[in-house]
Amino acid sequence: MPDHAIVLFAHGSRDPLWRAPMEAVAARIAAQQPGRPVACAYLELCAPALPDAVASLVAQGARQVTVVPMFLGTGKHAREDLPVLLEQLRASHSGVQFSVQAAIGEDPRMTALMAEIACELPAS
Numbered sequence: 001m002p003d004h005a006i007v008l009f010a011h012g013s014r015d016p017l018w019r020a021p022m023e024a025v026a027a028r029i030a031a032q033q034p035g036r037p038v039a040c041a042y043l044e045l046c047a048p049a050l051p052d053a054v055a056s057l058v059a060q061g062a063r064q065v066t067v068v069p070m071f072l073g074t075g076k077h078a079r080e081d082l083p084v085l086l087e088q089l090r091a092s093h094s095g096v097q098f099s100v101q102a103a104i105g106e107d108p109r110m111t112a113l114m115a116e117i118a119c120e121l122p123a124s
Contacts, residue, residue: 005037005062010070012042050085064097072105
């Protein structure tokens with residue numbers, strides 16, 4: 001197992017269908033990069049929570065974990081909740097290096113793709 005894992009971190013929902021897009025992203029990563037450890041994690045309302053997802057990856061040998069906030073913008077969860085969770089993770093897993101990407105929706109590639117999708121004409 002490669003030692004660099006990815007965690008897709010999202011808000012969460014009681015509705016299991018809500019998780020489908022997140023899990024599809026994880027499946028695509030797994031297909032494009034076989035052997036790259038990837039997990040979904042949620043802030044609330046569904047499992048696994050971020051600490052549980054990270055613990056599972058670390059148990060499998062991950063020594064570097066990149067957390068990707070799957071939010072359209074850097075709101076309260078990404079700005080306030082995630083840093084607190086990361087402090088706790090760093091304290092719990094001192095041998096693991098953590099990095100955090102910017103909120104996925106703030107990436108110019110995502111902005112361009114969302115604009116492209118929005119401008120498509122509906123099928124007749």
